Amino acid sequence: VQLVESGGGLVQPGGSLRLSCAASGRTFSTYAMAWFRQAPGKEREFVAAISRSGGPTYYADSVKGRFTISRDNTKNTLYLQMNRLKTEDTAVYYCAARPGLVLTTTKEEYKNWGQGTQVTVSS
16 A cells, blocks of 8 residues: 655644545555654654554554544545644654554554655744
């Protein structure tokens, strides 16, 4: 599966953005999906994951209650709704796909990645 992110940009602290990740192919619904992010000089870190069906989800503590991951399998698209953004959310955001049922926070478990979209939170 090939992945293309969009929706990044510049937003003020406290603002909102919605990221999208469009997947190619007809097998999107067979992949567990996740969002990761990487700030300058830091390791790529887990943000959120969602099961193949869109049921079970999992979030990093740093975004819990502010971000919502969702997917539309009829549109082959993954989303990340980001509310109450903070300056520390500034990073390049990547979507990633992993075939199968298991939700994992380990980036090495994900085999397909998008090119990333920049999110900058600044006043």
